[in-house]
Amino acid sequence: MEFEYSDKVQQLLQKLRDFMDEHVYPAEETYHRQLQEDRWGEPPIMAELKKKAQQAELWNLFLPDNRFGAGLTNLEYAPLAEEMGRVLFSSEIFNCSAPDTGNMEVLAQYGSEAQQQQWLTPLLAGEIRSAFAMTEPKVASSDATNIETSIVRDGDDYVINGHKFYISGLMNKRCKIMIVMGKTDPDNPNRHQQQSQILVPTDTPGVKIRRPMTVFGYDDAPEGHAEVIFDNVRVAAENLILGEGRGFEIAQGRLGPGRIHHCMRLIGGAQRALENMAKRAEQRVVFGRPMSKQGSVREDIARSACEIEQARLLTLKAAAQMDQYGNKAARDLIAMIKIVAPQMACTVIDRAIQVHGAAGLSQDLHLAGHYTYARTIRLADGPDQVHMMQLGRNLAARYGAVG
Numbered sequence: 259m260e261f262e263y264s265d266k267v268q269q270l271l272q273k274l275r276d277f278m279d280e281h282v283y284p285a286e287e288t289y290h291r292q293l294q295e296d297r298w299g300e301p302p303i304m305a306e307l308k309k310k311a312q313q314a315e316l317w318n319l320f321l322p323d324n325r326f327g328a329g330l331t332n333l334e335y336a337p338l339a340e341e342m343g344r345v346l347f348s349s350e351i352f353n354c355s356a357p358d359t360g361n362m363e364v365l366a367q368y369g370s371e372a373q374q375q376q377w378l379t380p381l382l383a384g385e386i387r388s389a390f391a392m393t394e395p396k397v398a399s400s401d402a403t404n405i406e407t408s409i410v411r412d413g414d415d416y417v418i419n420g421h422k423f424y425i426s427g428l429m430n431k432r433c434k435i436m437i438v439m440g441k442t443d444p445d446n447p448n449r450h451q452q453q454s455q456i457l458v459p460t461d462t463p464g465v466k467i468r469r470p471m472t473v474f475g476y477d478d479a480p481e482g483h484a485e486v487i488f489d490n491v492r493v494a495a496e497n498l499i500l501g502e503g504r505g506f507e508i509a510q511g512r513l514g515p516g517r518i519h520h521c522m523r524l525i526g527g528a529q530r531a532l533e534n535m536a537k538r539a540e541q542r543v544v545f546g547r548p549m550s551k552q553g554s555v556r557e558d559i560a561r562s563a564c565e566i567e568q569a570r571l572l573t574l575k576a577a578a579q580m581d582q583y584g585n586k587a588a589r590d591l592i593a594m595i596k597i598v599a600p601q602m603a604c605t606v607i608d609r610a611i612q613v614h615g616a617a618g619l620s621q622d623l624h625l626a627g628h629y630t631y632a633r634t635i636r637l638a639d640g641p642d643q644v645h646m647m648q649l650g651r652n653l654a655a656r657y658g659a660v661g
């Protein structure tokens with residue numbers, strides 16, 4: 259495996275770093291202040307930054323399909339996503355934020371021409387935002403076969419009834435479209451062919467947002483995570499993606515890139531935490547000498563650097579396998595990084611919080627927000643245990659079959 263980034267990637271990375279230094283870090287305070295004025299709107303600074311990113315051609319970098327995006331491989335995108343991950347809101351500036359990225363991938367890969375025209379085009383242009391609605395409060399949604407929302411054909415329409423929660427992005431005023439997962443054929447003996455995915459404009463009658471859910475008390479504005487009821491929601495039959503019974507297949511296709519993108523961003527968040535931990539340890543004097551002279555603090559810094567680098571290399575290996583052999587063939591490595599990277603980020607950021615004392619938990623630093631994000635990803639896009647269950651099963655079968 260090649261460990262050096264190509265010239266093309268190094269140039270892009272430098273351009274991105276310059277952009278972050280010049281425009282994004284200086285905007286952090288303004289962004290959070292403007293957000294206080296309109297929790298679910300787009301802060302004006304975000305619109306300005308998006309324009310600048312488009313002008314700099316730092317746009318849609320996540321999409322390997324060069325008909326629609328930058329055409330970078332996963333391996334090429336990894337260091338760029340890591341860089342964006344250093345500031346929680348920055349992926350959106352480059353139109354590279356979840357869940358829009360996953361939804362754009364689904365539409366690019368599985369959408370009809372009409373669906374692409376109506377929804378993919380404005381999403382790629384950053385004109386609207388989107389959500390993906392699968393999880394339900396009443397069933398264990400880490401096993402998607404449990405989903406109970408019904409999607410019933412009625413003439414030229416489908417009618418949707420169900421109850422979902424933690425639907426990221428749906429609180430945002432600019433969120434215009436949702437991809438909803440539900441069952442069109444609940445009695446199919448093949449549990450993986452019961453589900454379908456369907457496009458639901460957020461202003462369709464019967465879409466009733468109950469409340470924003472919080473994470474450790476954070477509302478995660480301006481995207482938010484909505485609890486939502488689908489009460490006889492009627493959409494045209496053409497809104498179904500790919501066909502009845504194909505929902506599980508689409509979900510599997512979507513989750514590989516989505517998972518690795520989260521890991522890349524988390525490595526960036528952990529790297530920034532490490533740098534700030536080292537800075538603080540050098541500058542803060544405790545019991546007569548800088549913290550960095552304390553053995554336990556040095557150990558925290560050293561261990562954090564080792565763990566970040568391990569996760570980074572594993573992520574790059576997974577990305578390289580996805581590029582070379584496809585997402586399905588890379589599933590074990592994707593599971594490994596999804597187990598390793600969020601836990602690593604939680605541990606590293608927790609150490610950085612400790613070294614910062616009370617300030618580490620405050621609104622003045624990025625650490626509390628990044629910790630919350632890392633902890634969330636231990637659940638979202640598949641809890642740790644589900645990935646371990648699948649990885650353990652695959653490895654047992656592979657090695658168990660030998661000799």
Ligand SMILES: Cc1cc2nc3c(=O)[nH]c(=O)nc-3n(C[C@H](O)[C@H](O)[C@H](O)COP(=O)(O)OP(=O)(O)OC[C@H]3O[C@@H](n4cnc5c(N)ncnc54)[C@H](O)[C@@H]3O)c2cc1C
Pocket residue numbers: 357390391392393394397398399400401423424425426427473483634637638639640641642643644647
């Ligand atoms: C901030 C946030 C944002 C989210 N955004 C979205 C979104 O945009 N769209 C969406 O659809 N969903 C979203 N989710 C939901 C998330 O994907 C689900 O919470 C996750 O899939 C787990 O489902 P569940 O909550 O129903 O947990 P359950 O399925 O009830 O699982 C609970 C726990 O059971 C344990 N478990 C499961 N399987 C095993 C096993 N085999 N062995 C041992 N233990 C096991 C795990 O520890 C797991 O955490 C979000 C969640 C959060 C917190």
